[in-house]
Amino acid sequence: MTSRLSIRRIRRALPTGRRAVVAALVAVLLAVAVGWTVRPRGPELRTEAAMLTVRSGPDGQQPVDLDTTFYLPEEASPGHQVPAVLLAHGFGGTKESVRDDAEEFAGRGYAVLTWTARGFGRSGGEIHLDSPDYEVRDAQRLLDWLAARPEIRTDATGDPRVGVVGGSYGGALALLLAAHDRRVDAIVPMITWNDLSRSLVPDSAGGPATAGVFKKGWAGLFFGGGGSVGSGPAGISGNVAAQPQGAPASAGPPSPDPGAGPGSGPGRAPGPAADPSCGRFAADVCAAYLRIATAGRADQAAVDLLQRSSPAGVLDRITAPALLVQGEADSLFPLSEADANARGLAANGTPVRVAWFTGGHDGGDGPESDSDRVRFLTVQWLDHYVKGAGGAPGNDFTWSRIAGFDALDRGLVATGYRTTDYPGTGGERRTDVAVTGPEQQIANPPNGNPAAISSVPFAGGLSALLDGVAGDVPGQHARFESAPLAEAVDVVGAPTVSIRAASPTGEAVLFVKLYDVDPNGAATLPNGLIAPVRLTGLPQRLADARPVTVTLPAIVRRFESGHRLRVVVATSDQAYASPAEPVVYTVAAGDAPVALPAVAGEPIPTAAAVWRWVLVGLLAAIVVGLVVVVAVVRRRHRRHDSSVHPEYADVPLVVQRLRKEYADGFVAVSNVDFEVHPGQVVGLLGPNGAGKTTTLRVLMGLTQPTAGEIHVFGHRLVPGSPVLSRIGALVEGPGFLPHLSGLENLKAYWRATGRPEPDARFAEALEIAGLGDSVHRKIKTYSHGMKQRLAIAQAMLGLPELLVLDEPTDGLDPPQIAEMRRVLQRYATDGRAVLVSSHLLAEVEQTCTHAVVVNKGRIVASGPVEEIIGESPSVLFEVTDPDAARTVLDRLDGVRVLPGSNGQLVVDTNGTARSEVVAELVRAGIGVDRVVPRRRLEDAFLALVGETSRGSGDR
Amino acid sequence: MGTSTVGTAAGYRPSATLPFLAEFRRQASRRRTQLALGFMVLLPLIILIAFQFDSGDDDNGGGEFGSLISFATSGGLNFTLFSIFVSASFLLVVVVALFFGDTVASEASWGSLRYLLAAPVPRARLLTVKLLVAAAYSGLALLLLAGTALAAGTLRYGWSPLRSTVAAELPPGEGLLRLLAVLGYLAVVLLVVAGLAFLLSVSTDAALGAVGGAVLLWILSSILDQITALGVLRDFLPTHFSTAWLGLLSTPVQTDDVVRGTISSISYATLFWALAYWRFTRKDVTS
Incomplete structure (x- = not known):
């Protein structure tokens, strides 16, 4: 306790x-x-930042300081050697750009060496554009350094077990290092070039770089200290921050990082002798750039320099298995670069795998699903070929297509696909779509201004605006359109178109693009990619012109049915250098249709597919749970129903040892027993707060008793017991729907009981309510008394065998009270019974056949009213001399004077006749003013409620 | 009065109490039910009239909201989509909270709840019927909104393909299917509000408290969802996937977030409803 x-x-x-x-x-x-x-966050790892001095250059003797950070997994030690990853950053970046990836690889058990390439950040030296003599040799020295570390696993002395990973500038380094150093065990070059000259001075008609069209936008950004160009897809390459994405056609770019460019590295200021026009570029690279940018064309020397920095010529020397990751939204190093690398490597028998993702230099990381896929592929590749864990990754080709915006974070959503073999940008099969249009004359604007806009390097948030800005300048482009497509075409690869052109100068620089035009005329240029061509030897007249096949940049796009293809041939583009002289060309469609390559692939199920099974499981669990709960409840219910107490089967109500204790510890009813038998009108009498209402609440199944039992016609009563249907009740005042009329309320209530309407006896109930026409008015207009009468009528609906009324006369006027008494007395016939609670003694006295007096949760008295009301053995005397009277009375045999108030004597006559007692008093000379017989009920009740309470005041 | 052997009044069966239609009519007669449903009809018409004042040259801002506005007048389907879009984040939440939060609490405040329970309507049955009726009215509100918008929009702007920036145009037939899918997902998302409001409804006698409480918690969840610093925790917010229906407009349909949103909503709703039943079948009705 x-x-x-x-x-x-x-x-x-x-x-x-x-x-x-x-x-x-x-x-x-x-x-x-x-x-x-x-x-x-992240696994435990150790890092060592150091400035390493390595010797490189053509003679291998020129020292240069490289800013490095070495990441070691915790478990790495000379006794437990780990494989290594050499992680290279993109152009304009530093070792910090790849910190996240380094930590990720370190977390997967690789020692990771990152460094800032020469010419950037705090490293020394000049930028030689991944030159074999400089950057590649630097990296070879880093391999030496790795091999000397005791924690690194080695294949032979001086030959570390190492994979090289990098994006863009770092990607090309990975390829070139693998070509120049056999110690490299695997490479993962991302979004990088095959032939730098073709990337910067392309010609989509297949001409040499010396005849290409200068990609001045990107080149300028590189040289002029633009952004941290060149990172791979997120999570692996590094420095691409999360960014807002633009339209699918021109998704967001890597985050620009002004000030991190080659000319403005922190830490090391350029030497005093530095040429202000070259910044930290090496003199030969700088000179080549200046020549190309000035002329708008590349000379052979410049092309040679760029090709020296290109993997194209040395692919046959690479034996390290290569995972090539390239971006679809990349106007700098388009998919064709990775394609060329893949073909070159495969020709050599080197294991190679290709993956395309929807980002790139223009598109950034791409969606999360792409990042996840690239991360998975990279780790799988390194684990197998470097760590020696996991099965062979195989060479299946995966790619993805923008499917739309993510509904939640507004990012792009891509669907991944895969097929067993890499088919190249030519695709597995081709769909031909004819485009038509008249021959058109187009003007080349002087100095390339105004120019069409296809893509803007680093447009960032601007790219979303490109839809509005992008477009072709009137008079400077020709259009050739197809009929609406009968069915959707999924393009995976590089489409080709055929055009014919004539030029008065015999030469033309043209930009060919393929738009997707929806039925409303809105045109989209997939990923902003265009094909620049420089045509030479053109005739003056179109009639003499021969068709030229132009290979457009590879794309991944679904052209919906009903859309048209539009081939546009333009004379200028913001991103490229075009001839300064004004010329008017004539162009026409060629002899061949637009060929759209396709690859049959199966969608890659995303990790999210598992959620579907979770959903199915959840629904199944809910259904099973529901069934179980319902079954258990039904079973428990049946058990309750079956128990009929035979002794009480005909007794409307038996309350035994009822106790109700509320959660806050208040004991409203501590111990209540009483019975209501057929034909009885039982009054539950007690002052306010005696526990009457709580008893009735329990009785109506509204409240759970703490202890005790209630039987109604022998059925044990619990909340919601069906036997409650035999009880009509008014508990704690009326409760009606205020917006319905009285009659509608009664009808609504009866409908809720689900019982047949004729059983309700509405007419009888309404007669008792005596509301007349008011019964059709809304409840909210009713007075308290009217509601009370209606509530009594509702309790009587269906003439229940037990009627329970809580303070029924509350709010009624005297004639109605009198009427109510008659009604209740009449009601308790035919075997019915009534239980009335009241705090009014008079009411109970006049209405009830039996009474139960409660106070403070206990029964004080109970029994037939006549018995209680019947004469009590005690009598109240008012006498002139109470003291004398007391002496007289004490002498009488059996008579006992009870403690009483002044001037009054309450006497227990105990069988002695009152007349005899009075005679004795008079005989003793005591004047008797009043003799009032007392009643038991009154005795009990007054003792409880006192003279001041309303209960007695009403008498 | 004849008494049956099972000890009940003649004609009384627990499973026949508070028939669905009876409860439906009880609710139908209420002014707030009529107003809520009426507003669902009125809202698309108000939007339609408002669009008539559009001079066509104002900037509606960027993002998918702007695009939905700019497409809203392109056809009946787009108009419907727009109407749903503007009401999904708040109006429908309030309406659903009203139907579910008010249903038990208002009976308690009128005092009629104790008479239903003493009738006796079994407590679980009372809750089930109330739940179904509230669900029926919520569904009706959703359909009324979409139906009116579709009818009014089609009459005014014609029967055109469904357009959006997230995907290619959808032919009207498929567009209608997508629209129905959007409505379906929206209904699932609103289950959270329904569950919460219902739980509050059985816990309090103040109808307004239940409705307001549910809406308040919904708003709180939406605010927390804006705080990206919470990271993965946001996935557990009941409102996190509330806009995933936009994914149903793209081609191919993005169902991943829809599925996760469905899981989240159903889990929350089941939890809340189970708590509501657990609580109500045990509680002392003292109102």
Whole structure:
């Protein structure tokens, strides 16, 4: 008992129930949130930052300082040697750009060496554009360094087990290093070039770089210290921050990082002798750039220099298995670059695998699904070929297509596809679509201004605006359109178109693009990719012109049915250098249709597919749970129904040892027993707060008793017991729907009982209510008394065998009260019974056949009213001399004077006739003013409620 | 009065109490039900009239919202989509919270709940019927909104393909299917509000408290969802996937977030409803 009390005290000290639950919930949520935010991130690893001096250059003797960071997994030690990854950054970046990836690889058990390439950041030296003599040789020295580390696993002395990973500038380094150093075990070059001259001075008609069209936009960005150009897809390459994505046609770019360019590295200022026009570029690279940018064309020397920095010529020397990752939204190093690398490597028998993702130099990371795929492929590749764990990755080709915007974070969503073999940019099969149009004359604007806009390097948020800006300048482009497509075409690869052109100068620089035009005329240039061509030897007249086949940049796009293809031939483009002289060309469609390559691939199921099974499982669990709960409830229900107490089968109500204790510890009813038999009108009498209403609440199944039992016609009563249908009740005042009329309320109530309408006896009930026409008015217009009468009528609907009324006369006027008494007395015939609660003694006295007096949750008296009301053995005397009277009375045999108030004597006559007692008093000379017989009920009740309470005042 | 052997009044069967239609009519007669449904009809018409004032040259801002506005007048389907879009984040939440939060609490505040329970309508049955009727009215509100918008929009702007920036044009037939899918997903998302409001409804006698509480918690969840610092925790917010229906407009349909949103909503709704049943079948009705 003490323990229960102490628990109760504790409970009281705490915030009450629901508030406590809410507070606890909030506290838990906060704790989880805080824990999540401050949780330790990433695996344990050690890092060593150091400035390493390596010797390279053509003679291998020129020292240069490289800023490096070495990441070691915790478990790495001379006793437990780990494989290594050499992680190269993109152009304009530093070792910090790839920190996240380095940590990721280190977390997967690789020692990772990152460094800032020469010419960038705090490293020394000049930029030689991945020259074999400089950058590649630097990297070879780093391999030496790795081989000397005791924690690194080696294949032979001086030959570390190492993979090289990098994006863009770093990707080309990976290829070139693998070509020049056999110690490299695997490479993952991303978004990088095959032939730098073709990338910067392309010609999509297949001409040499010396006849190409200068990609001045990108080249300028590189040279002029633009952004941290060149990172691979997110998660692997590094420095591409999350960024807003533009339209699918021109998705967002890597985040620009002004100030990190070659000319403005922090730390090391350019030497005093530095040429302001060259910054940290090596003199030969700088001179080549200046020549190309000035002329708008590349000379052979410049092309030679760029090709020296290109993997194209040395692919046959690479034996390290290569995973080539290239971006679809990349106007700098388009998919054809990776294609050329893949073909070159495959020709040599080197294991090679190709993956395309929807980002790139223009498109950034691409969606999460792409990043995840690239990360998975990279790790799989390194694990197999470097660590020696996991099966052979195979050479299947994966790619993805923008499917739309993500509904939640507004990013792009891509669907991944795969097929067993890499088919190249030519695709597996081709769909031919004819485009038509008249021959058109187009003008080349002087100095390339105004120019069409296809893509803007590093457009960032601007790229979303490109839809509005992008377009061709009137008079400077020709259009050739197809008929609406009968069915959708999925393009994977490089489409080709055929054009014819004539030029008065015999030469023309043209930009060919393929638009997707929807039925409303809105044209989209996939990924902003265009094909520049420089045509030479052109005739003056179109009639003499021969068709030229132009290979457009490879794309991944679905051309919906009903859309048209539009081939546009333009004379200028913002991103390219075009001839300065104004010329007018004539162009026409060639002899061949547009060939659209396709690859049959199966969609890659995303990790999210598992959620579908979770959903199915959840639904199944809910259904099973429901069935189980319903079955259990039904079974329990049946068990309840079967128990009929034979002794009480004909007794409307038996209440036994009823106790109700509320959650806050208040005991409303402590011990109540009584019975209601057929034909009885039982009054539950007690002052306010005696526990009457609580008893009735329990009786109506509204409240669970703490202890005790109630039987109604022998059925044990629990909340919702069907036997409640035999009870009509008015508990705690009326409860009606305010917007319905009285009659509608009764009808609505009866419908809710689900019983047949004729059983309700509406007419009889309404007669009792006596509301007349008011019964058709809305409840909200009713007075309290009217509601009360209607509530009594509702309780009587269906003439229940037991009628329970809580303070029925509340709000009624005297004539109605009198009428109500008659009604109740009449009602308790035909075996029916009535239980009335009241705090009015007179009411119980006049209405009831039996009474139960309760106070403070206990029964004080009970029995037939006549018996209780019947004469009590006690009599109240008012006498002139109470003291004398007391002496007289004490002498009488059996008579006992009870403690009474002044001037009055309450006497227990105990069988002695009142007349005799009076005679004795008079005989003793004591004047008797009043003799009032007392009644038992009154005795009991007055003792409880006192003279001041309303209960007695009403008498 | 004849008494049956099972000890009930003649004609009384627990499973026949509070028939669905009876409860449906009880709710139908209420002014707030009529107003809520009426507003669902009125809203698309108000939007339609508002568009008539559009001079066509104002900037509606970027993002998919702007695009939905600019496409709203391109056809009946797009107009419907727009109407759904503007009401999904708040109006429908309030309406659903109203139907589910008010249903038990208002009975408690009128005092009619104890008479239903004493009739007796079994407590679980009372909740089930109330739940189904509230669900029926919520569904009706959703359909009324979409139906009116579709009818009014089609009459005014014609029967055109469904357009959006996230995907290619959808032919009207398929567009209608997508629209129905959007409505379906929206209904699933709103289950969270329904569950929460219902739980509050059985816990309090103040109808307004239940409705307001549910809406308030929904808003709180939406605000927390804006805080990207919460990271993965946001996935557990009931509102996190509430806009995933936009994915149903793209081609191919993006169902990943829709599926996750469905899981989240159903889990929350099941939890809330289970708590509501657990609580209500045990609680002391003292109102």
